[in-house]
Amino acid sequence: MTVVDLSAVPSVLIAEADPWSRDLLKQVVLSVRCDAQLDVCGEGQQALVLLGQKSYDLVIADRDLPGVSGLDVLRAVRQRRHSPVLPFILLSSRNDSASVREVLPLAPTAYLTKPLDMNGLTQRLHGLLLSAGQEVLCDVPELAPGMTLKRFLTQRRVSSDGAPLWVDARSAVKSSLSPDGLDLALLEQEVRTDPHITAVLIAAANSAAQHLTRPAQSLAHALQRLGPAQSMNLVQGLTLKYSAYLSDPRLADYAAHQWGVSLRAAEYGRTLANMLNLDQERCYCAGLLHRLGDLAVLRCLQEWQEAGGELDTSTIDESLAEFGAAYGSALRTRWRLPLELRELIAAVYHLGGGVYSREALVMNLVGQAAILESEEGIEALAQSKTARLLKIGTSELSRLIKA
Known part of the structure; x- marks a missing residue:
C-alpha cells in the first residue's frame, strides 16, 4: 500500500440531477479512491457556488443540469483559467455530432454519453485519481467516543444504505x-x-x-x-457500497430468516392474487419488500460491529424489535417508492380504518400466513376477519401454503 500524504487526497465535485445516478457516480469514485473528499449537488448553480468556495481536483457534471447547465459550468471553469487545467468529465445523453462539436472548444477531459460505460469511467478515474502503481486502502472509521448502539442506529436510520444484497x-x-x-x-x-x-x-x-x-x-x-x-x-x-454483503455468520443467519419470510410473503401474494384475478407482480413486490427495514438494521449492525462496537444475540433481537419498522418506513419514504406499493407493504402488518382494497386484504392475509410455524395455524387463519372478507377458507389456504 502506498502511504498517501493527506494534502494529496483528491477533492471531487459531482453535479448530477438524478439522485440514483449521483449515488452511482459517488460509489464509482470511492471504489477508485476510498479516501476521496466528495461534494455532491443536483443543480448547476450549486456547482458554481461550490467551485467558488474551494479548489477541486476533478469535476464530474451532467450536461443537462437544471438551471445552469453542466456545459455552462464547464464554460465557467475554463474561463477561470486554472493552472494546471482542472480535469472535468462531462456526462450527456446527447451523442450527435453537433452536441459534441459544441463541447470540444471547452476541452473537457472526457465527454461520456449516457447510459455510462462503467468500465470506461472507472479506467478514466484510475488515470485521474491515482499515480502509476499507487494503491490506497482505507480503514473503517472508528466509533465516536461515548457512542451507544441506540444512538448509532437512530442516526443511521435517516441515511442507511438499505438491505444487504x-x-x-x-x-x-x-x-x-x-x-x-x-x-x-x-x-x-x-x-x-x-x-x-x-x-x-x-x-x-x-x-x-x-x-x-x-x-x-x-x-x-x-x-x-x-x-x-x-x-x-x-x-x-x-456491489461497490460498504457492507453490501453480510460477513458476520450470526447476522447472516438473521438475514436468512428475514429473507425467508419475505420470499414466502411474496410467493403467497402472487399466488393468491392470481387466484383472485388481482395484480400478481405488485403483490409479489409488496411481500418481498416488507422486511426491508429489518434487513437494513442488520446491515447497520454489521457496520457497528466493524467499527468496534460489541454485538450479541439479545442485542440483535432488541435492535430489530425497536428499529425494524422505523427503518423500513424511512427507506420507503426516502426512496419515494410508489404510494400504492407502500400501502400494500403497510397492509402486511395491519389494516387501517375505512374501506380496504382487495389487494391490501391479500397482503394482510399472506403476511399472517408467511409467519405460520406449522399447518396447525391454517384453521385459525381461515377464521380471521381478513380471510372471511376475501372468502378464503381452509382448503384455499392449505393449497396456498403447500404450493
Whole structure:
C-alpha cells in the first residue's frame, strides 16, 4: 500500500440531477479512491457556488443540469483559467455530432454519453485519481467516543444504505449477458428474489429524472423503464457500497430468516392474487419488500460491529424489535417508492380504518400466513376477519401454503 500524504487526497465535485445516478457516480469514485473528499449537488448553480468556495481536483457534471447547465459550468471553469487545467468529465445523453462539436472548444477531459460505460469511467478515474502503481486502502472509521448502539442506529436510520444484497449481483449480470447485450428478462429472473435490488431499481425507475407519470410498481416494469445499460450499472453499483454483503455468520443467519419470510410473503401474494384475478407482480413486490427495514438494521449492525462496537444475540433481537419498522418506513419514504406499493407493504402488518382494497386484504392475509410455524395455524387463519372478507377458507389456504 502506498502511504498517501493527506494534502494529496483528491477533492471531487459531482453535479448530477438524478439522485440514483449521483449515488452511482459517488460509489464509482470511492471504489477508485476510498479516501476521496466528495461534494455532491443536483443543480448547476450549486456547482458554481461550490467551485467558488474551494479548489477541486476533478469535476464530474451532467450536461443537462437544471438551471445552469453542466456545459455552462464547464464554460465557467475554463474561463477561470486554472493552472494546471482542472480535469472535468462531462456526462450527456446527447451523442450527435453537433452536441459534441459544441463541447470540444471547452476541452473537457472526457465527454461520456449516457447510459455510462462503467468500465470506461472507472479506467478514466484510475488515470485521474491515482499515480502509476499507487494503491490506497482505507480503514473503517472508528466509533465516536461515548457512542451507544441506540444512538448509532437512530442516526443511521435517516441515511442507511438499505438491505444487504442477497444474490451475487455481479454473477447475476454476467449470467444475463447475451451476444446482443443484457437480457432484461434473464436479469429479472436472476435478481427478483433480492429485496434490496428490487427496491432500488423500482425507486430509480420512478425518480424525477425519468419524467414519467405512471409509476413502476414491479421489478419487470422498472427494468423496462431503465433499459439494459442503466439497469446493469445500478445493479453493479450496489456491489461497490460498504457492507453490501453480510460477513458476520450470526447476522447472516438473521438475514436468512428475514429473507425467508419475505420470499414466502411474496410467493403467497402472487399466488393468491392470481387466484383472485388481482395484480400478481405488485403483490409479489409488496411481500418481498416488507422486511426491508429489518434487513437494513442488520446491515447497520454489521457496520457497528466493524467499527468496534460489541454485538450479541439479545442485542440483535432488541435492535430489530425497536428499529425494524422505523427503518423500513424511512427507506420507503426516502426512496419515494410508489404510494400504492407502500400501502400494500403497510397492509402486511395491519389494516387501517375505512374501506380496504382487495389487494391490501391479500397482503394482510399472506403476511399472517408467511409467519405460520406449522399447518396447525391454517384453521385459525381461515377464521380471521381478513380471510372471511376475501372468502378464503381452509382448503384455499392449505393449497396456498403447500404450493
